[in-house]
Amino acid sequence: MSTVTSLSAFTEPDRPADLQIRFVTVGGSYVDVLGGGEYVKNRWTCHGCKDSSRLPEQDHLWSIREKANGHASACRAIPLT
Numbered sequence: 001m002s003t004v005t006s007l008s009a010f011t012e013p014d015r016p017a018d019l020q021i022r023f024v025t026v027g028g029s030y031v032d033v034l035g036g037g038e039y040v041k042n043r044w045t046c047h048g049c050k051d052s053s054r055l056p057e058q059d060h061l062w063s064i065r066e067k068a069n070g071h072a073s074a075c076r077a078i079p080l081t
């Protein structure tokens with residue numbers, strides 16, 4: 001029995017204008033990094049479990065990227081829409 005979720009089972013949400021990076025999670029959902037780019041404030045939010053960046057809520061892209069990717073690697077929530 002396979003535990004791998006097919007990525008094609010879910011529809012990718014629309015891409016916001018300020019979307020910098022989109023990570024797929026282990027649950028088949030998405031974590032979006034939103035903001036202005038490398039050296040300005042960016043944040044992440046998860047479409048699966050509704051968690052988001054905090055402490056700091058916004059940060060440079062090099063920092064937010066690592067945190068968003070770490071969340072995507074651990075989040076097992078599936079998209080509900």
Ligand SMILES: [Zn+2]
Binds near residue numbers: 049071
């Ligand atoms: Zn999540």
